[in-house]
Amino acid sequence: MSVKIGSTRRQRRTSSLLVNSVLILLVLIWSIPTFGLLVSSFRTKEDIQSSGWWKMLPHREWVQVEEFKTKDLDPNSVMTIEGVSGTFKEFRAGVESPDGTRVRWVGNKRRGRIQVEKRQWTMRDDFTLENYNEVLLGGSVNIKRADGTVKAVHGEDLSDAFLNSLAVSVPATIIPILIAAFAAYGFAWMKFPGRRALFILVIAMLVVPLQIALVPILRDYVKLDLNGTFLAVWLAHTGFGLALATYLLFNYISSLPRDILESAFIDGASHFTIFIRLILPLSVPALASFAIFQFLWVWNDYLVALIFIGEKKEVKVLTMRLADLVGSRGSDWHLLTAGAFVSMILPLAVFFGLQRYFVRGLLAGSVKG
């Protein structure tokens, strides 16, 4: 008996080791892309273009320890330098000696140099905050060109776009939640003709792709002269998020204990009072979870903004400006990286701050079966 327990325990230990190592591997793979961006956003334009971001991590690399002229060497025969011998061609590629150094011929045959290199642990530490200065404040940066001249490259001021994103996202998060909460309460606790049919409509709209609506709505907006206004984008996000919001909130609100509502009714409270005083406070977890979802969705949205804001520069949101940068300044990686990180700050903060709610409320809607 005791033997068996021992072996089970050993089994458990190996399986836990396996579980943890696979998990760590997956987490690493998942984190590498974002980490690469974070590191890159602190590097200068030239650095980003000339070496991989992983060079900023400690790594082993050939480091030059000595350098001398090639005067008394004949590149057309086999040469012996620093105890290793080889032809010119071999030295151009680098010849390694048994003690771990590498000798390399740099330059052409007539005017070359000999570099002696050793493999060492190094890491680069030339980080800069300049990129963030550029994308947040629109500062310019001096770029040294290959020929030695200096050229000033203008940054991109994304702070306006940041505020626009905020002005779009906050109402586009709260308005649909408010409307959906009213509707969810109506469907869950009120009796009226057409209740069933209208709710089926909501469920059906859950999967309708928003692409279908872009053109007709755009035509309406042109008629109403709404294009390029915040209101236009709020309403669009409200329309496209409402089905899911109503569905999730209905699931939550309809499962609230009936007794509470009934006793409030007997005390003479109206539907409106019950909704404001009782239902809304009780539904905070569900409201918060959908709020996070909708906020992330709106903040990160590109398509809806692209269509309904269009070319109006003063209301462009972050994702649009970033996409513009990719298109127009695709080689300015230093701006793209910092810009991308600026655009992630708020959603990441919201997500990590309210993570608890996110999971709990989503479950109210989707994990039932």
Place this chain on the structure above:
Amino acid sequence: MTTSPLSQPEVDQPPPSRSRLRETSLGLLTSLAILAFTAVILYAGFIFLRDSKAPKLVVAGVAIVWGVAGVALLYFGANHLVEQLPDRWTALLQPYIFVGPAVAILSWYLLIPSFRTLYISLLDRTSENFVGLQNYIDIFTQRSLISTFRNNLMWIVFGATFAVIFGLLIAVLADRSKFERTAKALIFLPMAISFVGAGIIWNFIYEVKDISVPQIGLLNAIVVALGGTPKAWTASFQPWNNLFLIVIVVWLQTGFAMVLFSAAIKGIPSELTEAARVDGANEVQIFFRITIPYIMGTIITVSTTIVIFTLKIFDVVIVMTGGQFGTEVIATQFYRQYFTNRNFGLGSAFAIILLIAVIPIMIYNLRQFREQEGF
């Protein structure tokens, strides 16, 4: 979960007296005043936002307050109005105050546009002449357009499958691990990143440089270090280059799947797994015989959500390749035909095809809902 609506308890009502009538008309006036006040605020705010040259911060602040308060006031005013009416009318109309706005907005933004887009798709490129099904025939006969569907199919098959598999795998592993919270947070993190941002991030993986200079894309750096030549991942190997775009979405969506699976797994009664262990089942058997069947509902929900999501995929393709190199999908085709080529008919036809593709899922949803709720 079945609910039946509450109705206002029948209370014996005194016959309406003069004073009550006066009260009613006073109340009506108040609520009309509230609504008028709301209208003024809404209009003034709209004009301010449209024409204002105030600092950005002020405009953003006003926009937020105006938008949110406006909607709240509208509900309050409308409800106030309805509550002043005789009780019978209140009971009849109040539900529509609650659900009306939602239904109206959904109709304006999704229901009616479906029919309008259907109609436009039957017209020619400038919406002037009726051409019947010509746009659909074009889509299914032109080779360059057919590849769109092949790509979307790849997105659904590979994108949804891998997101679900990885989500499930990570959820199961994290459940048995000591650092569950950290692992889950890190896997979930990409969910908070926009597709545009993700596109920039993945450029540092896929970027290709000439072999003579150091690679700055991670994948090519690995390939070169192993002695290969750098590849343009998102442009060559058509149609398999789509897979490199799909990887990005798997990376983004796995977190979503994982969170839901993880919660479902925690809902499995521990007696069940313990009993299985006592009976000598190993972990693999427990996974396939208990975990999977128990969370089947969640697996279906998550799969459906991700399938719909990948069907509508747009941003990743636009940012990474712009639809070039044979990576066009339905949503990008729609955008290209409609906004670049100005072919309204063809663009709308693509949108309708997208709708038809989700109809089975819609029907499934409705059936599922009817079974669950007995609404």
